Amino acid sequence: MKIERRTLLMIALVSTLILAGSNSGQEIRRPVGIEVDVSKTSGPLPRIWSYFGYDEPNFTYSANGKKLLKELAESSPVPAYLRTHNLLTSGDGTGSLKWGSTNVYTEDAQGRPSYDWIIVDRIFDAYQAAGTRPLVEIGFMPEALTTGPPPYRHNFPKDFATGWSYPPKDYAKWAELVFQFAKHLRERYGDAAVKTWLWEVWNEPDIFYWHGTPEEYFKLYDLSADAVRRAVPGASVGGPDSTGPGNDRAANFLRAFLDHCAYGMNYATGKTGAPLDFISFHPKGSPEWVDGHIRMGLAQQLKAIDAGFKVVASFPEWRNTPIILGENDPEGCAACSAKARPQNGYRNGSLYGAYTVVVLNSALSLAKEDGVNLRGAVTWAFQFDGQPYFEGLRELATNGIDKPVLNAFRMLGLVGQTRLPVTGSAAIPAKEIEAKGVRGQPDLDAMAARKENEVEVLVVNYHDDDVPTDDAVVELTVKGLPATAGRVSVQQYRVDATHSNSFTLWKQMGEPQEPTIEQYKRLEMAGRLESAGPPEWVRVTDGAVHRRFSMPREGLSLFRFQWDQN
Secondary structure, X not given: OHHHHHHXXXXXXXXXXXXXXXXXXXXXXOOEEEEEEOOOOOOEOXXXXXXXEEOOHHHOOOHHHHHHHHHHHHHOOOOOEEEEOOOOXXXXXXXXXXXXXXXXXXXXXXXOEEEOOHHXXXXXXXXXXXXXXXXXXXXXXXXXXXOOOOOOXXXXXXXXXXXXXXXXOOHHHHHHHHHHHHHHHHHHHOHHHHOOOEEEEOOOOOOOOOOOOHHXXXXXXXXXXHHHHHHOOOOEEEEEEEEOOOOHHHHHHHHHHHHHHHHOEOOOOXXXXXXXXXXXXXXXXXXXXXXXXXEOOHHHHXXXXXXXXXXXXXXOOOOOOEEEEXXXXXXXXXXXXXXXXXXXXXXXXXXXXXXXXXXXXXXXXXXXXXXXXXXXXXXXXEOOXXXXXXXXXXXXXXXXXXXXXXXXXXXXXXXXXXXEOEEEOOOOOHXXXXXXXXXXXXXXXXXXXXXXXXXXXXXXXXXXXXXXXXXXXXXEEEEOOOOOOOEEEEEEEEEEOOEOOHHHHHHHOOOOOOOOHHHHHHHHHHOOOEEOXXXXXXXXXXXXXXXXXXXXXXXXXXXXXXXXXX
């Protein structure tokens, strides 16, 4: 009896340990197979990731802002789009967390408008010089026009939704401001440039960013869209950039807006309907700090994406209209640091990039399943001036040092535009991630594409729980290569804790807040996309090549297979 009891206790203990381990992710003990078939295609691969955004427009034209804009342009084979808040906000042009201003609109004592484009020009000049394009967000309310009470400027994180977030005193003056704004941009940058831009009205009008009713927002949208189209005929205008429709409130607002644009009375023209060239909303995830580690909330973000797609698909008028996920992020506060919210520590290391690749890949799968047209996904991250190094803010670079997530976008920029089918023994379908997250075994999947004489395979090893674990072993097969490809050059790039990771080096340096010139140069180098070694020529056998490699958790590996045209 004692032996049986001891045996039962041991079984219970082992079972408890297994269950405890499953909460932080099961390791994959066997090699993971991933297969790419070059002889088939899965259609075009849209560059949905070439969109970025941020709250603070005045950080655009600082030295580090211009540096990052140039890097974003260089990392993408198509123009990168930039969206920023506060383009019409009143103030002296000094940026701070979640604040910026241009002071474009003031009034004299008699209420006569005056327009000043000096700061706006600095912002848009920086975009033009870098070769990027604006996704012009029309907002927020100038102090001279707001119906809101004082104070006008917020003091983040306290009293955030202040006077800038209210409807205008005079909608006619607002419409004229938008017309003059768009007209000035057209005159300064020319028809050819401005007609490639995107224009949208306000931000998240379904919550505290808009202290008006939905109907008042529809009025603001109609008048703004009409003003832009009068100044820039043929301009692409969209909205409503509402919050993620993973809940009834947000879904109902998006549905009401689409209904207004299809069937409502237009406040500018008196006719039925409003122009809507793209539809935008903001899906967000929900990371947590659990048992001393970060646990990402990817499922919540995918649920919001899927719900939004289904709302759009329910309107025959809008089913084929391009969708832009106007803010597509792991959580909702870019300016909230990891010091205040430890779950935001994902932003400094490779986890951010791995998460982003899984979300983008899943969003493409959901769009195909829901039958909608996904054009873009805005990563709401740029850079913050005057903040400590690696503060855990949601940003692509810190004080001019590129973070690992930027290298994830560099990898995506190297991927071709013709998608290839991928099968994997440990890949988790998007619908399953939406339902359960990635809480059991990790999601070990890939995105593959091709160009002329080249195939790219981007492999990701992702889990919601950021805990130490052994590397996975991956056996990658690329088959269906053309008969003319007798051998291929294979180049591997990595983003993980030991590659393309300035944060790891910064910690090894002792976390300096005033790095020396030599330290800064080393950090800059560590922030670049790193190859795992020199290119290697590999013989093609029966139209296929094989690679076996280790894959760290929360890591990315990009393989480029190139061959000569014989």
